[in-house]
Amino acid sequence: SQELEQSPQSLIVQEGKNLTINCTSSKTLYGLYWYKQKYGEGLIFLMMLQKGGEEKSHEKITAKLDEKKQQSSLHITASQPSHAGIYLCGADGTGTASKLTFGTGTRLQVTL
Amino acid sequence: GAVVSQHPSRVICKSGTSVKIECRSLDFQATTMFWYRQFPKQSLMLMATSNEGSKATYEQGVEKDKFLINHASLTLSTLTVTSAHPEDSSFYICSARDTNPTGELFFGEGSRLTVL
Numbered sequence: 332s333q334e335l336e337q338s339p340q341s342l343i344v345q346e347g348k349n350l351t352i353n354c355t356s357s358k359t360l361y362g363l364y365w366y367k368q369k370y371g372e373g374l375i376f377l378m379m380l381q382k383g384g385e386e387k388s389h390e391k392i393t394a395k396l397d398e399k400k401q402q403s404s405l406h407i408t409a410s411q412p413s414h415a416g417i418y419l420c421g422a423d424g425t426g427t428a429s430k431l432t433f434g435t436g437t438r439l440q441v442t443l
Numbered sequence: 444g445a446v447v448s449q450h451p452s453r454v455i456c457k458s459g460t461s462v463k464i465e466c467r468s469l470d471f472q473a474t475t476m477f478w479y480r481q482f483p484k485q486s487l488m489l490m491a492t493s494n495e496g497s498k499a500t501y502e503q504g505v506e507k508d509k510f511l512i513n514h515a516s517l518t519l520s521t522l523t524v525t526s527a528h529p530e531d532s533s534f535y536i537c538s539a540r541d542t543n544p545t546g547e548l549f550f551g552e553g554s555r556l557t558v559l
Contacts, residue, residue: 363549376550
């Protein structure tokens with residue numbers, strides 16, 4: 332079965348600082364999804380990556396998928412308190428873009 | 444964009460009773476929906492795949508008789524936790540895939556179940 336490991340597990344950064352979250356898969360990914368979750372709430376879709384070497388950006392968040400399609404990184408530039416939450420990567424291991432296997436999650440806190 | 448809605452968002456029930464959670468795709472049809480469970484401070488674990496018009500497919504270790512899934516229409520899937528016990532207390536989230544080319548997956552707001 333596919334396993335996803337995220338690092339770090341938790342992160343505290345000062346407002347305005349940059350940060351990176353990594354997601355490593357035990358198997359080749361058909362697709363990699365990034366979501367943000369506030370505790371006790373649903374998931375907010377951030378980005379989906381499918382091609383090796385692909386990079387996407389939305390506002391101050393950039394996500395990349397490596398050439399081998401086994402590792403992805405999420406980078407936040409000039410972090411803000413609104414970025415605080417739990418970041419989850421989800422892997423599509425079947426190529427059906429349907430059910431996902433999720434990573435362990437990264438809890439981000441942004442201090443003033 | 445596409446929206447997935449869950450109801451109720453919070454439910455408290457007594458041990459031994461059954462609880463139904465609904466998952467609706469509001470502006471698209473979903474032949475397949477997915478139910479996840481999330482324990483405090485942990486990631487999401489897939490419980491089952493809900494298939495419209497046919498039986499749900501359960502992940503290994505998930506009790507079919509405990510977690511009944513019905514996908515009665517192209518916009519509605521329900522999860523019924525039968526004879527609930529305190530260990531069933533958890534955050535349940537559903538997702539559905541829009542059939543557009545991007546294949547984006549949308550998640551509901553989640554339902555927090557507390558069994559007393």
